[in-house]
Every structure is written in C-alpha cells, then in structure tokens.
Amino acid sequence: MIVINRQVLVNAFVPAHELEVPDRFAGRRKQVLELSDCLYAHGATPLIYGDRGLGKSSLALQLQLIAMGNAELLTKLGVTDRVLPPDKRFLTFFVTCTDSTRNFADLLQSLVNHAESVEHVDTSAGATKLIDRTTRKRVTFKLFEAESTKKYAAESGRLSFKDLNLEEKLVRLCELLTDTYGMPVLFIIDELDRMKDTAGLASFLKAVSSEALKFVLVGIASNVAELLTDHQSIERRLRPVLVPVMEEAELEQIVIKAQSYLNAEGIPLAFSMRAIARLADVSSGYPWFVHVLGQECLIVAESKSRTLVQYNDVDRAIRGLARNESAQQLSDMYQAAVRDSEPREKTLRAFALWNHSDIPxxxxxxxxxxxxxTQAGSTHRSQLCKAEFGGILFVPPFQKRGLVRFRNEMFKAYVRMRPSIYSGVDSAVKEAYLKRHWRQEREFDEYSGR
Structure with a gap:
C-alpha cells in the first residue's frame, strides 16, 4: 500500500495561493515576454491588469524572480536572451495592498516599511542573502557581506530622524539601497484595486521612476482608468499588460504540471486525458477553477484508493462546487442574487450563458x-443590478440601455458551471439557449442560401 504525503497531495493545486515555483507556472508566454522586456526599458511602468481568478499575482511573482536574476522560467520558454545580466538585476520588493491601504499616503508608508526592513540571512559560504523582513520573502539571490546590511540598517535608521515627508524618505531609502548594494530597486505593488483613492500615485511614479528605481502595478480592472485616478499624468510611461482568459491548452498544462509534481514526490496519481480536457473546458479560461476542481478531484480519488482521476470525477467536483470552501464567496453571491425566486435564477443563468462581456x-x-x-425578464434584470441582490449586473456607462455586463466575469463563469438551486433550471436554460442558437443559425443559412 502506498503511503501518500497529505501535504504534497493538497498542494498539487493551489487555489488559495499564488504560484511562485517557475517549474509549475503554466502559460502566459506573451505576458512574460512583455514584462521581462519592461525591466530593460528605462522609466517604463508595467501595469498588469485583468479580471479576478486569472493569475495576475502568480504572473507578478514570476516577474519578481526574473527581476532578481532567476533564469528558470525564461529558459523553459526558450528566451535566454531576456535573462537579466548580473549588473541589471533588481533588489525587488513585493508589496500587497490591503483594506488598510486606503490612499496614496498609506501605500507610501507601506513601501517605506518594506524598504526599511531589509535584513540578511547567513549562508554556508559566510556571505548573506537579503530578505524583506515584513513578508520574509527573498529580495535578491545575490550574495553580500553581512557588513553591507549592517551599514544599510544604520544609515536608514538615521533617515528616520530627518525632516522628510514620505515621498522624500522613500526616494532617499532607495538611493541608499542602490548605493549600498550596487543594484537598482523594483517595487511590485499587488492588489492595487484595494486602494479607495489612487490620486497622487501616477504623478509620483512619473516623477521618481528612473533607471535605478522602477515600479510594477498589479490589479483587478478592465481598463487602466479603473486602477489609476490620475493615469493621464503617466500615460506615456505606462506599459499596460492585459491578462486575458487562458487558452484551453494552457489550462491543460496546469493539470499536467500538477500531475508531474505529484509523481516527482512519489505519489502515482494521474488524470485521464478526458478528465484533463473536461477541466480545461469547464473552467472557461479561468485557471483558478482548474485549481479548485483539480484539488477536489485528487482528494476524492485518493479517498477511494484510485490512482486515476476520471471524467466523472470532474463532473462530481463541479456538482460539489456550491459547497466547496474555496468558492464560498462565489456561492454566497449566487445565493444573494437568486434568493427565493426561480424566475430570477433563470434570468441570471440566461445572462451568464452569453459568450461576450456585453450582453444584449x-x-x-x-x-x-x-x-x-419567463415574462418578467426586465424586472429580474433590474433586480440583479441592485445592491440588494448583490449588484452582479451593471449597465456600462457608455450604454444607457440595451446592454448589461457582469461586474465580475469570474462569477459569470461560476454561474455557468455550478448546479442550479431550483431543480432542472440549469439544464432547462442550457437547452433553451442551444435550441435558440440552432434556430438562429438555420434562419441565417436559409436567408443566405447556404
């Protein structure tokens, strides 16, 4: 009997955490190449944006590794010419905004805290590696003498007694970091969308970004204006990098890499080709769903002492999605929208089946x-736009009538996937949608003479 390491099993997929290990990072070749080029461009400020659940933070973590000189991902992509030479590598800080990061001043304070928190970790060679004490994340792979870090700590401490505002203090700290370690500084600012007010940020980035100081912004948004209040002041410096939904082949790679990870750790669990294809298809381009469903499939297969995840296991995981702890927030949103109304559930699912973001x-x-x-579609649509029902739909500002969008495209994918509350509603809506689509195709063929 094979003894399975539970910790390895439950971490083959990681729906609750970003992927940091390059070997397990799948897809996003175009975005990785764009971002790695931005590291060379003086004054350029990359802006990673897109919907929830698309892996923006994981992509940003890969950029952090690339900026510090890690060549693993770029080598796997066959673009070793983009690997940063030793004299171009960055001291890199990964800063995540929280609900307490309300405005630009709060963000500046967080950046200062990270810059002040550099400390060294002894290595067997007698030199040191730097870490960010606030997160315990590595700042760089390069080795330094411990004396350098002691010197930096002393000098940065003296800055605290000088009459400097936060902007001046951050700039001085970064200059001190570069002088001490001979490396430019990079701040990756994740979850920028949590900031209630970004006024002042764009102007600051424009003023201080240089060859020695660079910033990367990451956040949930459909366009740049949603992330930066005063983005026009930095428009020419911004390098927007949209993270779109993934291709099915990329989603399949997530499963294959998770399977390889298990096998390398001595766990002989695998997915059938049909199960892999099913996971990629049902996830609608969102890697987060692959991680949630894949994890559930593995747990079920292991509990039944099976070494192969089958197609039906994926369907069982889908049916259990409404009860999955990782998807609890989405489940709560669904419950709040539907409540006690079967017609409203039909309306919600009918809107979710529309393939494009703009829904007529x-x-x-x-x-x-x-x-x-269901005759009161407009009434139920109006309810789904109200905060009382979660405000899951909204009318785009440029279109006063005739179109709506889902406020959260990931939730739209969740609606299509999960079982309905009222028995038979999910299958009835899908059948009606397919029937109407087939009828429209036939009418078009007859009209065009095809």
Missing amino acids: TRDVYKLLSEELG
Whole structure:
C-alpha cells in the first residue's frame, strides 16, 4: 500500500495561493515576454491588469524572480536572451495592498516599511542573502557581506530622524539601497484595486521612476482608468499588460504540471486525458477553477484508493462546487442574487450563458419569454443590478440601455458551471439557449442560401 504525503497531495493545486515555483507556472508566454522586456526599458511602468481568478499575482511573482536574476522560467520558454545580466538585476520588493491601504499616503508608508526592513540571512559560504523582513520573502539571490546590511540598517535608521515627508524618505531609502548594494530597486505593488483613492500615485511614479528605481502595478480592472485616478499624468510611461482568459491548452498544462509534481514526490496519481480536457473546458479560461476542481478531484480519488482521476470525477467536483470552501464567496453571491425566486435564477443563468462581456438584453428577454416562459425578464434584470441582490449586473456607462455586463466575469463563469438551486433550471436554460442558437443559425443559412 502506498503511503501518500497529505501535504504534497493538497498542494498539487493551489487555489488559495499564488504560484511562485517557475517549474509549475503554466502559460502566459506573451505576458512574460512583455514584462521581462519592461525591466530593460528605462522609466517604463508595467501595469498588469485583468479580471479576478486569472493569475495576475502568480504572473507578478514570476516577474519578481526574473527581476532578481532567476533564469528558470525564461529558459523553459526558450528566451535566454531576456535573462537579466548580473549588473541589471533588481533588489525587488513585493508589496500587497490591503483594506488598510486606503490612499496614496498609506501605500507610501507601506513601501517605506518594506524598504526599511531589509535584513540578511547567513549562508554556508559566510556571505548573506537579503530578505524583506515584513513578508520574509527573498529580495535578491545575490550574495553580500553581512557588513553591507549592517551599514544599510544604520544609515536608514538615521533617515528616520530627518525632516522628510514620505515621498522624500522613500526616494532617499532607495538611493541608499542602490548605493549600498550596487543594484537598482523594483517595487511590485499587488492588489492595487484595494486602494479607495489612487490620486497622487501616477504623478509620483512619473516623477521618481528612473533607471535605478522602477515600479510594477498589479490589479483587478478592465481598463487602466479603473486602477489609476490620475493615469493621464503617466500615460506615456505606462506599459499596460492585459491578462486575458487562458487558452484551453494552457489550462491543460496546469493539470499536467500538477500531475508531474505529484509523481516527482512519489505519489502515482494521474488524470485521464478526458478528465484533463473536461477541466480545461469547464473552467472557461479561468485557471483558478482548474485549481479548485483539480484539488477536489485528487482528494476524492485518493479517498477511494484510485490512482486515476476520471471524467466523472470532474463532473462530481463541479456538482460539489456550491459547497466547496474555496468558492464560498462565489456561492454566497449566487445565493444573494437568486434568493427565493426561480424566475430570477433563470434570468441570471440566461445572462451568464452569453459568450461576450456585453450582453444584449433584448436577446436574453426573448430567450426567457419564448423558450422558458419567463415574462418578467426586465424586472429580474433590474433586480440583479441592485445592491440588494448583490449588484452582479451593471449597465456600462457608455450604454444607457440595451446592454448589461457582469461586474465580475469570474462569477459569470461560476454561474455557468455550478448546479442550479431550483431543480432542472440549469439544464432547462442550457437547452433553451442551444435550441435558440440552432434556430438562429438555420434562419441565417436559409436567408443566405447556404
């Protein structure tokens, strides 16, 4: 009997954490190349943005490793020419905004705290590696003499007694870091969307970004304006890098890499090709769903002493998604939207089946009334736009009527995937959608003479 290491099993997929190990990072070749080029561009400020659940933070962590000189991912991608030479590598700090990061001043204080918290870790060679004491993350792989870090700590301490505002203090600290260690400084600012007010940030970045000081911004948004209040002051310096939904082949790579990780750790669990394809298909381009469902599949297979995850295991994981702890927030949103109304659930699922982000209400209303017998589609749509029901839909500002969008595209994918509260609603809406789509295709063929 094979004894399975539980810690290894439950970490083959990581829905609750970013992927830091390059060997397990899948896809995103285009974005990795764009970001690695930005490290060479003087004054450029990369902005990583996109919907929830698409792996922006994992991508940012890979950029952190690349900036510190780690060549593993770039080598795997076959672009070793982009590996930073020793004299171009950065002292890199990964700063995550929280609910307490309300404005630019709060962010500046956090950046200062990270810059002040450099300390050394002794190595067997007698030299030191730097870490960020506030997060215990590595700042650089390069080895330094311990004396350098002691000198920096002493000098940065003296700055605290000088009459400097936060902006001046951060700049002086970064200059001191560069003078002490002979390396430029990079701040990766994650979850920028948590800041209630970003006023002042863009102007600051424009003023201080240089060859020796660089910033990377990461956040949930559909466009730059959603992340930066005064983005026009930095428009020419910004390098927007959109993180789109993943291709199915990229999603399949996540499963294959998780499987390889297990096998390397002595756990002979694997996914059938049909199970891998099913996971990639149902996840609608969102890697987070691959991690949530894949993790559940492994746990179930192991509990039944099976070494192969089958197609039906994926379907069972999908049916259990409403009870999955990792997806609890999405489940709560669904419950708040549907409540005690079967017609509203039909309306919600009919909107979710539309493939594009801009959803024409007229077409959905026709689907509801003609195929599903639900006549009050506009009423339920209006309710789904209200905060009382979670405000999951909204009318785009440029379109006063006729179109709606999901406020959270990841939730839209979740709606399509999970079972309905009212029995048969999910299958009825899917059948109606397919029937109407087939009818429209036939009418088009007849009209065009095909």
